[in-house]
Amino acid sequence: MITPEAVSRFIEEQGAAVLVTICQAKGSVPREPGAWMLVGKDRLLNTIGGGQLEFTATHHARAILTGEQTDMRLDVPLGPAIGQCCGGHVSLEFRRLTDSENLEVHERVAAGLEARPHVYLFGAGHVGRALAHALSLLPFRTIIVETRAETLVDLPSSVETTLTPLPEEVVASAPAGSAFVVFTHEHALDFLVTKAALERDDAAYVGMIGSDTKRATFESAFRREGGDPRRLQALTCPIGAKLSDKRPEIIGALVAAELVAVLVSGK
Numbered sequence: 001m002i003t004p005e006a007v008s009r010f011i012e013e014q015g016a017a018v019l020v021t022i023c024q025a026k027g028s029v030p031r032e033p034g035a036w037m038l039v040g041k042d043r044l045l046n047t048i049g050g051g052q053l054e055f056t057a058t059h060h061a062r063a064i065l066t067g068e069q070t071d072m073r074l075d076v077p078l079g080p081a082i083g084q085c086c087g088g089h090v091s092l093e094f095r096r097l098t099d100s101e102n103l104e105v106h107e108r109v110a111a112g113l114e115a116r117p118h119v120y121l122f123g124a125g126h127v128g129r130a131l132a133h134a135l136s137l138l139p140f141r142t143i144i145v146e147t148r149a150e151t152l153v154d155l156p157s158s159v160e161t162t163l164t165p166l167p168e169e170v171v172a173s174a175p176a177g178s179a180f181v182v183f184t185h186e187h188a189l190d191f192l193v194t195k196a197a198l199e200r201d202d203a204a205y206v207g208m209i210g211s212d213t214k215r216a217t218f219e220s221a222f223r224r225e226g227g228d229p230r231r232l233q234a235l236t237c238p239i240g241a242k243l244s245d246k247r248p249e250i251i252g253a254l255v256a257a258e259l260v261a262v263l264v265s266g267k
Contacts, residue, residue: 001113001139001158002046004106007038014040017097018061019105022048027088029078030054038097038105041065048092053078057092064094116141117204117263118175122167122193123184124151127209130252131181132159138256140179140263145170148185171196179205179259181239191218198222198231205262207236207255214238 011017021036022029030049037054038045039061048054053076063069074092095101119140121128128144135142136156143160145167146152152161162170171180171193180197182190190208197206208218215237223229240254 001116002109003113004109007045007102007105007109010038010040010043010045011097011102014038014043016040016065018064019095019097019101020048020057020061021093021095022090023073023093024091025088026090027078029088029090036105036108039065048090053090057094060092061094064096112139113141118143118178119259119263120145120170120174120178120180122146122170122180122182122190124148124155124161125183125185126248127183127251128181129155130248131255132156132252134249134252134256135159135259138260140259143170147189167193168196171200176202177204179203179207179263181205181207181209181255181259183209183239187214191221194218194235194237195222195225195227198227198234201231203234205236205259206234207239207258209239209251210237212238 017038017040019036020039022031022033025033030051030053035048036046037048039058041062044058048057056076057074060069060074072094074094076090076092078088078090117140119135119142121131121142121144124144124146132142132144132155136158141160142158143162144152144155145162145164147165147167149163152163155161164170167189180203182194184190184193194206194208197203218237219232222232236258240251240258243250
């Protein structure tokens, strides 16, 4: 995810820049209206979709920077003329980066960060760490929750950490629409945290590592302790596809895909 600090560094290094925004998109296109990028003299920040569309936009923006171009709007058919076969049509808006546009970009970035879904990973063991790395490039606010301080090291800088003896309290305080993925070092703790997550009716995803047998054992305990059986339909266990390859990195990639499907679908 792009941060306000990254925007400030880009502007400081490049000196001048052009804000390119997709203002209209029809048919099959690489990105949606509102997608943007900054074009500097020799660097780009963010993307409007890559390929020839982005190459064309970059060339046009740099011509604006040098004074060779004054047209601040560009209509681009995504067809043979630019070497693409999408078949759609994109309208681009170009604006020199003034104080007003600078503020607008910072506000867009801040709003994007604020709108990220929260993903709570309970456990910083092998799978938890692998999933944290897989999620670090995705537009989520990822928080690893642990009871063991020594495990919260060498994690991606974008991943937050919470050390607590009562991880179930983190579940209770999480915002609506959060995702909870549980793989602690103890089955009893897995059950405690998963039960707390299922008892919320506003979680976007509740997943627990394990087998069909572990799920059956959990379901039995959940009912025995007075849990609403209907909430069990919201539980994903096992997490990830049932593959023979159980390496943490594989499981992490598969669970990341599950989370993308749930948290990004339709946005």
